[in-house]
Amino acid sequence: MIGLEEINISTLLQLKSVGEDKKPKKVLIATLYNADPVVLAITRLGPDKVVLVFDKHPNKELSEALERIHSTFGKVIEIEEVRTDAYDVVGVARACVDIIDEQGKNDEIYANITSGRKTRAIGLLFAAYARADRVRKIAYNPEEDKKAIVWLPKLSFKLTESQKLILEAIEKDDFENIKELADKLGAQGKLSVAMVYRAIAELEDLDFVRTEPKLELTDGGRIAKL
Numbered sequence: 001m002i003g004l005e006e007i008n009i010s011t012l013l014q015l016k017s018v019g020e021d022k023k024p025k026k027v028l029i030a031t032l033y034n035a036d037p038v039v040l041a042i043t044r045l046g047p048d049k050v051v052l053v054f055d056k057h058p059n060k061e062l063s064e065a066l067e068r069i070h071s072t073f074g075k076v077i078e079i080e081e082v083r084t085d086a087y088d089v090v091g092v093a094r095a096c097v098d099i100i101d102e103q104g105k106n107d108e109i110y111a112n113i114t115s116g117r118k119t120r121a122i123g124l125l126f127a128a129y130a131r132a133d134r135v136r137k138i139a140y141n142p143e144e145d146k147k148a149i150v151w152l153p154k155l156s157f158k159l160t161e162s163q164k165l166i167l168e169a170i171e172k173d174d175f176e177n178i179k180e181l182a183d184k185l186g187a188q189g190k191l192s193v194a195m196v197y198r199a200i201a202e203l204e205d206l207d208f209v210r211t212e213p214k215l216e217l218t219d220g221g222r223i224a225k226l
Helices: 004-017 035-045 060-073 088-102 119-130 161-172 178-187 195-205 217-224
Strands: 025-033 049-053 078-084 108-112 135-140 151-152
Touching: 025 119, 035 049, 035 060, 035 108, 049 060, 049 088, 049 119, 049 161, 049 217, 060 078, 078 088, 078 161, 088 217, 108 119, 119 135, 119 217, 161 178, 161 195, 161 217, 178 195
Parallel strands: 025 049, 025 108, 049 078, 108 135
Antiparallel strands: 135 151
């Protein structure tokens, strides 16, 4: 049986040869374990570049998936590999934000979170939320119908300037309580005491900070400030 990659390889070559230096790149960032969802995404999207996000220590199945993608598309499109820890959602999100930030300002960026561990897919999803202005679409291919595409909502972490200041301050310094934070930001002339308490209440409702036993960022807060 002829695979999707064989059917579409000539189309991909044509896309690469027509004005590739004159148009923004189309970049696909995809988590990887099984090759099929990534192959499907590549053949449908026709990207100029693919960034594969996968485990630091690939097993046999993952290594075979990598080999399949490189052997099929390596001469047609640029393929970049980024390895992350499997269960460090914040670390995955940070790595994926770095990937997004490294792309050209006019590039079209797409994310596909189908393949690989759920924690890694969630990390890429959160990175897309953190850079919602850069990511054009987020896709998921249901296991029940491997040819279907579910376009996920493109949400964003919309922080106020006060909230950003507070997240940055908490990340840089240790504060036992809100009063310590308010005193420091007030002394620096950045925020009034009332503004600090109001912003902390908002951030706590969003589960971006916790105030007990001391003031600190949650994983959500670390991701939101990326």
